[in-house]
Amino acid sequence: FADLVMFIAQVSHCYPEECKAFRGELMDLLEKHATTLDAMLRRSLVQALILVRNRGLLTAQQLLPLLFKLFRCQDKLLRKQIFNHIVADLQRSNAKHRDDKLNRKIQNFLYSIVGEDNELSAKKSLCVLTQMYHRRIWSDANTVNVVANAVFHKSPRITVAALKFFMGHDDVDSDVExxxxxxxxxxxxxxxxxxxxxxxxxxxxxxxxxxxxxxxxxxxxxxxHMDKGKSYSFTAIQLLHDPQGFGERLFSKLNKTNERWETKLLMMSVISRVIGVHQLLILSYYSFLQKYLQPHQ
CATH class of the missing domain: 4.10.860 (DNA Excision Repair, Uvrb; Chain A)
Structure with missing residues (x-):
């Protein structure tokens, strides 16, 4: 079955009328039965859809909602396959000239996903945004401020990923190399x-x-990597719409959090950078730091 699907995907651009229903049926199959399908078959069906998209028979707006639903499957190889396609597709769409209309639509879709409760979808959306920023395709203030909002997500993993972005790390997702x-x-x-x-x-x-x-x-x-990380992190911090509000809100989260020491240290580092770049004054932050300057720490 997988071989037959791949064959049809390969030749679909030669027979557009005959294969018109093919992509819809394939998407419907994955939409309804993705979690129960065999992992290899599921990846083959996704690859067939990617091939159809690369042939220009599907738009990014049509395919992305399904791909983000598939991020919820407990299949690391599938998630990596989908993520690599999304990044490559967006890069290809902006290779010759910036497609602002497409970018706005995709960005708005990703912004909505970042705020979702589902951790896998939200984190992958965040990773796409940070990858696009690091590749200088979406290096605008809106992207930076969506990542800033992700710092306050209820999932600790998403919080850490967003904090790493502001520290200049581009390894916010362990699946990405x-x-x-x-x-x-x-x-x-x-x-x-x-x-x-x-x-x-x-x-x-x-x-x-x-x-x-x-x-x-x-x-x-x-x-x-070190030089690139420094320049990107400081540029991103400069694009914050409300640095004072962001710093105070993150400090409030730091005061209340029971997360690991490494996460707290990341929060302190980001707050310190925001204060330094924007020359802010958060008086209670300095008294908070005093307890970490004692000899027993």
């Missing part, structure tokens, strides 16, 4: 040992040269 990091060769202990202790003199030299190149490339990538 950058292409650079994926393609980067990691230097293992075995590589170091072989470079200095195995092979002839000439092969050792080659291995050592390769090792040095890999180390330099890793250092360069780390520096690039």
């Amino acid at each position: 950058s292409d650079e990091e994926t393609n980067m060769e990691l230097v293992s202990r075995e590589d170091v040992y072989k470079a200095f202790h195995k092979g002839t003199k000439s092969t050792k030299k080659k291995k050592q040269a390769k090792l040095k190149r890999a180390q330099l490339a890793m250092k360069k990538l780390q520096k690039h």
